[in-house]
Amino acid sequence: MMLQVEHLKITFPHATGHFEAVKDFSLTVEEGQVIGIVGESGSGKSMTAHAIMGLLERKHIQVSGSIRFQGVELLELTRSQLRAYQGKELSIIFQEPMTSLNPTMKIGVQVEEALRIHTKMNAKERKARALEAMALAGLPNGEALYHQYPHQLSGGMRQRVMIAAALVLRPRLLIADEPTTALDVTIQAQILDTLKEIKRKEGIAILFISHDLGVIRALCHHVVVMQQGEIVEAGPIEQVFHHPQQEYTQRLIASRPTRTKLKAGGSHG
Amino acid sequence: MMKTLVKRGMLLIATLLLVTILAFVAFSIIPGDPTSSILGVEATGEQVAALRAKLGLDLPIWQRYLQWLGGLLTGNLGESYNYAMPVGQLLATCVTHTLTLAGLAFALIVVISLPLGIVAARYEGGVVDRVLTILNQITMSVPNFVAGILLVYLFGLVLHLFQPGAIVTPQAGWGPYLWYMLFPALAVALPRSAMTVKMLRGSILREMGQDYIRTAYSKGNSKTSALWRHVLRNAMIPVVTFLAMTVADIMAGSIVVEQVFGIPGLGKMLVTSIGNRDYPVVQAIVVLIATVVVVCNFAADLLYRVMDPRLRGR
Numbered sequence: 164m165m166l167q168v169e170h171l172k173i174t175f176p177h178a179t180g181h182f183e184a185v186k187d188f189s190l191t192v193e194e195g196q197v198i199g200i201v202g203e204s205g206s207g208k209s210m211t212a213h214a215i216m217g218l219l220e221r222k223h224i225q226v227s228g229s230i231r232f233q234g235v236e237l238l239e240l241t242r243s244q245l246r247a248y249q250g251k252e253l254s255i256i257f258q259e260p261m262t263s264l265n266p267t268m269k270i271g272v273q274v275e276e277a278l279r280i281h282t283k284m285n286a287k288e289r290k291a292r293a294l295e296a297m298a299l300a301g302l303p304n305g306e307a308l309y310h311q312y313p314h315q316l317s318g319g320m321r322q323r324v325m326i327a328a329a330l331v332l333r334p335r336l337l338i339a340d341e342p343t344t345a346l347d348v349t350i351q352a353q354i355l356d357t358l359k360e361i362k363r364k365e366g367i368a369i370l371f372i373s374h375d376l377g378v379i380r381a382l383c384h385h386v387v388v389m390q391q392g393e394i395v396e397a398g399p400i401e402q403v404f405h406h407p408q409q410e411y412t413q414r415l416i417a418s419r420p421t422r423t424k425l426k427a428g429g430s431h432g
Numbered sequence: 433m434m435k436t437l438v439k440r441g442m443l444l445i446a447t448l449l450l451v452t453i454l455a456f457v458a459f460s461i462i463p464g465d466p467t468s469s470i471l472g473v474e475a476t477g478e479q480v481a482a483l484r485a486k487l488g489l490d491l492p493i494w495q496r497y498l499q500w501l502g503g504l505l506t507g508n509l510g511e512s513y514n515y516a517m518p519v520g521q522l523l524a525t526c527v528t529h530t531l532t533l534a535g536l537a538f539a540l541i542v543v544i545s546l547p548l549g550i551v552a553a554r555y556e557g558g559v560v561d562r563v564l565t566i567l568n569q570i571t572m573s574v575p576n577f578v579a580g581i582l583l584v585y586l587f588g589l590v591l592h593l594f595q596p597g598a599i600v601t602p603q604a605g606w607g608p609y610l611w612y613m614l615f616p617a618l619a620v621a622l623p624r625s626a627m628t629v630k631m632l633r634g635s636i637l638r639e640m641g642q643d644y645i646r647t648a649y650s651k652g653n654s655k656t657s658a659l660w661r662h663v664l665r666n667a668m669i670p671v672v673t674f675l676a677m678t679v680a681d682i683m684a685g686s687i688v689v690e691q692v693f694g695i696p697g698l699g700k701m702l703v704t705s706i707g708n709r710d711y712p713v714v715q716a717i718v719v720l721i722a723t724v725v726v727v728c729n730f731a732a733d734l735l736y737r738v739m740d741p742r743l744r745g746r
């Protein structure tokens with residue numbers, strides 16, 4: 164087992180009692196597997212993803228349960244021990260492509276940052292690897308983009324830059340937190356294709372988060388359905404999609420616009 | 433970028449021209465005649481007319497302005513009515529005093545507030561941060577001249593680190609001269625430093641909460657490296673603007689603090705010359721101060737274009 168999450172609980176201390184964003188979440192991801200997490204807005208998907216990445220501020224947010232990655236309990240690591248995993252073994256792309264890049268830093272520097280932190284590569288080697296990662300992420304003109312700034316790029320391009328930066332060190336697990344939600348529908352489809360391509364070529368495990376079960380179906384083997392911080396259903400994707408056990412899951416499937424509806428409605432989602 | 437530079441440069445020149453016009457016209461239309469302060473009130477009509485002709489005051493205003501502007505551009509600031517010597521020569525020492533004071537004050541603001549702002553933000557809520565917050569509150573509410581009086585008292589009269597009222601000139605060497613200017617510069621710098629610390633701290637904390645910092649952490653950055661590599665440049669952008677605007681306040685503050693420390697700078701000269709209706713001197717000082725302020729703002733504008741790629745080419 165590469166990643167095993169058990170009884171994950173995430174609590175925000177409040178003056179007026181605690182708020183449990185995630186109540187009881189368990190999941191295993193095997194090497195090379197693509198697992199989906201689906202759930203309505205506010206169901207705790209991003210919190211779970213950030214907890215696995217070690218991005219929740221320990222001072223303010225309580226995380227309990229267990230997150231074991233390759234046999235190591237991540238929740239017991241110190242911050243600096245955890246950093247050895249971040250960007251190297253574990254990577255994430257976020258829900259907000261427009262704001263996730265540093266506005267005053269060149270694209271190239273941002274893509275190769277994990278290399279600078281985790282390896283002893285020199286500038287030339289880093290750049291060569293960065294361009295490879297950019298090509299993999301669907302940015303074949305990496306050389307030109309290398310010296311540009313985020314504001315010169317569209318949302319889709321920025322998300323591809325994020326993907327390149329996340330993959331630059333060939334992590335074991337990529338967490339994709341609604342990578343296409345903020346994007347145009349046509350761009351969304353293209354980025355999903357890119358992720359499929361990455362899955363095929365690199366064979367890395369992906370934890371793919373979406374509120375759209377259809378998108379998950381296009382990519383994942385297994386799916387976990389979340390509602391208000393809890394898992395309400397889990398299983399192989401075809402089984403959950405065709406025979407949902409919960410009314411909540413049925414609603415998630417039903418609320419999803421079909422391909423034909425999308426085309427009729429234009430390309431702005 | 434080049435086009436913007438040219439455009440900004442033109443705007444700079446236009447602004448400075450406007451300043452010269454305002455300075456000239458303002459002092460030409462305010463009541464009071466320079467001849468009466470030179471000749472006294474009992475002067476005869478002929479004496480006044482002769483002096484007016486000699487000073488060129490009988491010419492139409494636009495002609496006088498053009499003459500004066502022409503002189504300004506060739507470095508000839510005219511002749512002081514009162515001291516019967518070229519304005520340039522008259523002002524040389526005062527200008528050195530005031531610009532050294534203002535420059536030193538600016539340097540102190542930067543040297544004091546950047547490290548403190550960074551430390552306060554990095555260790556937010558820690559001891560240093562809390563002490564600084566309190567100190568800031570106090571310092572910010574103390575006007576320049578009060579700070580000046582306190583510094584004279586503490587460092588001059590009690591600790592004898594300098595002699596209040598003594599005048600040191602650059603001829604004494606840069607070491608003693610800068611030491612002489614250090615305490616007045618501190619008086620100018622302290623209130624502004626407090627504001628800059630507060631502003632930088634807030635700016636850093638705001639940036640620390642941005643999405644791209646979360647990205648930086650996800651790649652394995654420590655808090656310190658996220659701060660240095662990602663936050664600082666973004667956090668400095670508003671601070672640079674603020675510092676540029678501060679230049680005007682520093683000039684004004686320097687002129688006030690000079691009085692407290694008895695430094696014979698532009699402030700004293702300005703007050704005396706206004707009293708004497710010595711317009712060539714007054715106009716030269718006004719144009720000089722305005723030029724410093726406008727040029728600093730221009731420099732800041734360029735600087736934050738360099739710092740913020742989103743503004744380039746705009």
Ligand SMILES: Nc1ncnc2c1ncn2[C@@H]1O[C@H](COP(=O)(O)OP(=O)(O)OP(=O)(O)O)[C@@H](O)[C@H]1O
Pocket residue numbers: 175182184202203204205206207208209210211258341374
């Ligand atoms: N800083 C915070 N303080 C308190 N509650 C928070 C905070 N951040 C998030 N929450 C709450 O935690 C819950 C889970 O949020 P989360 O971002 O994980 O949802 P999500 O499933 O990713 O939703 P979406 O699809 O909109 O991204 C939400 O109810 C949210 O309001």
Ligand SMILES: [Mg+2]
Pocket residue numbers: 208209210258340341
């Ligand atoms: Mg989310």
